[in-house]
Amino acid sequence: MVPSESPPRFRDDLSTIYDFMDEILIRCPRCGALATVAAYPKRLVLSPFQSRRLSCRACGHVRDKDSGVYSMPNPDAPAMYDPYFALPLWLQAPTGHGLLWAYNLDHLALIRRFVAAEPHEDAWTEEGLRMTLVSRLPRWIAQAGNRTEVLRVIARLEASVSSRGPGS
Secondary structure (H helix, E strand, O other): OOOOOOOOOEOOOOOOHHHHOOEEEEEOOOOOOEEEEEEOOOOOOOOOOOOEEEEOOOOOOEEEEOOOOOOOOOOOOOOOEOOOOOOEEOOEEEOOOOEEEOOOHHHHHHHHHHHHOOOEOOOOEEOOEEOOOHHHOOHHHHOHHHHHHHHHHHHHHHHHHHHOOOOO
């Protein structure tokens, strides 16, 4: 008998939501195709307060936002929007337990690694505050009984980027 291979252990890499705000995948407000909101101009050190550029390869729509004002996501909202232009995120889908969303494929990959792993190591906290992205995920995402559904939705979201990506 071959011993069963245990799932990989997840170790929180201490990333926060700010680590995933350099490029955000959204629905183009003009044509509905996949578009991006990215820091502009590109800098070595990114800041959530940096100017942003919305750009769509499908229709050529471009819009800049010089203000550093942004809004953080409301975890109880029925839909998620980018924090700069308030446009719908591309990577979001309802599940039987709540809305699953991510700013970009790296953000989604972190969630996938977390969900697929068993067991999970404690996430970084400071004086009782949940500080990392993983520690702030809704509880239903981490529940083993929801793993199959969450991973299926993640795969569907990942496929939506390659099938309807820029220029498609």
